[in-house]
Every structure is written in C-alpha cells, then in structure tokens.
Amino acid sequence: MKKRSLGLIAIVSYKTFVASLLLITSITLFLALKNYQYLEDFSDNYVLEGKAKIIDWIVAKILNLNPKKLAFSGVATGIYAIVTAIEAAGLWYEKRWAHILVLVLVGISIPPEIYELIQGLSIVKLIVFLVNIGVFWYLFQNFPKHHHH
Template sequence: MKKRPFGLVAIVVYKSFTALLLMVTAIALLLALKNYQFLKEFSDNYVLEGKAIIIDLLLDKFVNLNPKTLAFSGFAAAIYAIVTAIEAIGLWYEQRWAHILVLCLVGISIPLEIYEIIQGISLIKLSIFLVNVAVFLYLLINFPKHQTRS
C-alpha cells in the first residue's frame, strides 16, 4: 500500500469530516421540513426546567424559516456534502482533478471568509479561515506533476 504524505491525509480527514457534518446538516434540515409542524409543537410544549429556553432558541432558528428555505438549504447542504466527499476521495487517490477542484473551491471561499472575518471576528471563523489557507497552500505547493504514460 502506498504511503501518503501526512499533509494529504490530514486534508482528506478534514474534507471527510466536513462532508459528514454537511450531510448531517442536510438530513436535519430536510427532516425539519418534513416535521415542520411537529417541531413547532415540540418547541411550544417542551417544559423541562432550564432546558426549555435553549431548545426554544435552537428550534426557533428552524421553525422561523419557511419550508422553501429549509428545502433549499437542505438540498444545497446535501450537494455540497457530496462534492466535498468526492474531493476527499479524489485527494486520497491523489488525482490531479481533485487537487484542481479543491484549489478552486477553497480559493473561491477564502475572499468570502476574509469578508466574514471583517464583519465580525470569531474563533470559529478565524480557525476555518486558517485551515482553508493551509489547505490551499499545501495543495498549491504539492501540486501533482503531469505524468506521461510509458
């Protein structure tokens, strides 16, 4: 079995984790759409002391969205999860197209992340930005050379 560079393995793990989180988000959004009325009733009837406020705040984020927004967000998250999983698989097999795809998608996101940080810095925003810059630079520096077949 071929030994892969640590940086590449780290990126594949990061991309796989991101794809998993996106898929969980997509499923949650689509279930929220399916159970829209149930979530509203659950939110209204949840009465455990100390927890009701937290549950209400979390569910209000979903319940206050209209069903079209939930559907669009759910499908968008699912598509992005699939693309991210494809990136991870392509990188694992050290495919040139995967390097290009990740470089393009991460490169496009960096200016948006800078804008988000300017709007209001947070540890999460800064962490994601730094990880994406590191991924971009690693893949740029270690871009696979064109191989000719013999």
C-alpha cells in the same frame, strides 16, 4: 501501497469530517421539514416556556426558515456534502482534477471568509479561515505533476 504525506492525510481527514457534518446537517434539515408542523406545535407549547433555552433557540431558528427554504437548504447542504466527499476521495487517490477542484473551491471561499472576519471576529471563523489557507497553500505547493502514459 503508496505512502501518502501527512499533509495529504490531514486534508483528506478534514474533508471527510466536513462531508460527514454536512450530511448530518442535510438529514437534520429534511427531518425538520418532515416534522415542521410538530416543531411549530412544540414551540407553541407552554411547558417549554423558559425551561430549555437552547432547545427553544434551535426550534425558533428552524421555524424562522419557511418549508421551501428548509428544503432548499437540505438539498444544497446534501450536494455540498457529496462534492466534499468526492474531493476527499479524489485527493486520497491523488487525482489531478481533485487538486484543481479543491484549489478552486477553497480559493474562491477565502475572500468571503476575509470579509466575514472583518465583519466580526470569532474563533470558529478564524479556525476555518486558517485551515482553508493551510489547505490551499499545501495543495498549491504539492500540485501533482502531469504524467503522460
């Protein structure tokens, strides 16, 4: 069995974690869509008034998305989860195409992340930005050599 670098293991673990979060988000969006009417009724329930602010906030956020947006978001998040899982698997097996895919996708995400940081700094935005810079730098520095068989 080939020994993988700590950097590669960290990136694959990160990508697997992100894919899992995206999958959970996608499933949650579809469950919200399936139960949209129930959520609307729940939101209108007077018992909820001021009792559980976080639940009220989450339900309000979901209800601000119309069912079409909810469905689109669920599909888009699901596709992104699949692409992220494919990236992780490709990197694990040290496939050249996976390195290129991740470099391109992370590379194109960096300018919007810089813009987001300029608009308003938050610890989450900063961590995501720094992780993506680290992933990009590591994969760029450790780009697999092309082997002819």
